[in-house]
Each structure stands twice: as C-alpha cells, then as structure tokens.
Amino acid sequence: MNANLKEIRKLRVYSEEFKKGIVSFYESGKYSVLQLERLYGVNNVTIYNWIYKFSTFNEKGIRVVEMKDSNIDKLKQLELKIKELEQAVGQKQIKIDYLEKMIDIAKDEFNIDIKKNSNTPQSAGSLRTRK
Known part of the structure; x- marks a missing residue:
C-alpha cells in the first residue's frame, strides 16, 4: 500500500x-548571503539568482563574490563594541563598589542606616490627623 505513495x-x-527586500538587505552590506539564508530559510543559490536578477549593482555576466575581508571587518567591529561595553560595565561596577563603601562608612561613623532593611514594615500611608 505504501508503494503507491509519493x-x-x-x-x-x-x-x-x-525577493527585492532580500537583495536590498544584501546590497546594504548588513547581511551576507549565508546570513540571509539562515534568517529566511531560503537556499543560497536562490538568493544569488535573485541578486543577479534584481540587483542594481550587478550586471549580467558578472559573478557576485563575497569578500572574506568584509566579514572580518564586521567581526572586528563587533569585538570592538564588546570591548567598549565591557569597559562601561567595569566602570559601573567600580562606581557601585564606591557607593557601597560610602554607605558602609556612613553607617559606621554616623550611625546612619542608608540601606533599606527588608524587615521594615510597610507604611500605612499618610492619613489625616485630627486636631
């Protein structure tokens, strides 16, 4: 019975x-053909055919070749961005440590408890007092 099934x-x-949208993403330089293939689930051969058909930069008879340098440049830019973000996080952590130390000093020297105590009961709100 299963032999008749196709x-x-x-x-x-x-x-x-x-198709033109995919080609414009490729031409903008934001995505490579491989990235577009993974994002949209379209075969790279199909994407190359669309590039040959719809691209404003490619003429008939000219082969599209992606340069590896462009991917390397993108990778370097992303690594630089990561480095900048890690530096910013480090600076924020230093500031947090400084402020926590200042809170501890205020508590020790001036008997001021700046940190909120988790056991403190909630306020009932402000009620009008009778005179």
Missing part, C-alpha cells in the same frame, strides 16, 4: 517584493 515536494513561491 512524496510531495514543497514548492515555495516568493513575492517579487520579498
């Missing part, structure tokens, strides 16, 4: 607007 191929049809 596997149905999934044929996806994409709108021309979608």
Whole structure:
C-alpha cells in the first residue's frame, strides 16, 4: 500500500517584493548571503539568482563574490563594541563598589542606616490627623 505513495515536494513561491527586500538587505552590506539564508530559510543559490536578477549593482555576466575581508571587518567591529561595553560595565561596577563603601562608612561613623532593611514594615500611608 505504501508503494503507491509519493512524496510531495514543497514548492515555495516568493513575492517579487520579498525577493527585492532580500537583495536590498544584501546590497546594504548588513547581511551576507549565508546570513540571509539562515534568517529566511531560503537556499543560497536562490538568493544569488535573485541578486543577479534584481540587483542594481550587478550586471549580467558578472559573478557576485563575497569578500572574506568584509566579514572580518564586521567581526572586528563587533569585538570592538564588546570591548567598549565591557569597559562601561567595569566602570559601573567600580562606581557601585564606591557607593557601597560610602554607605558602609556612613553607617559606621554616623550611625546612619542608608540601606533599606527588608524587615521594615510597610507604611500605612499618610492619613489625616485630627486636631
């Protein structure tokens, strides 16, 4: 019985607007063909065909070649951004440590408890007092 069954191929049809959108993402330099393939689940050969068909930069008979340097530059930029963010986090941590030390000094020298005590009962709010 199973011998008569055929596997149905999934044929996806994409709108021309979608295809041009993918090509514009590629041309903007934000995404590589491999990244677009992973994001949208479209085969890279199909994306290259769309680039040949819809790209404003590519002429017929010219092959599209992605330079590895562009990916390396993107990686360097991302590493630099990570370094800057780690530095900012480090500076914030130093500031937090400083403020905590100041709170401890205020508590020891002036008997001021700045940190909120978790056992403190909640305020009932401000009620009008009778005169």
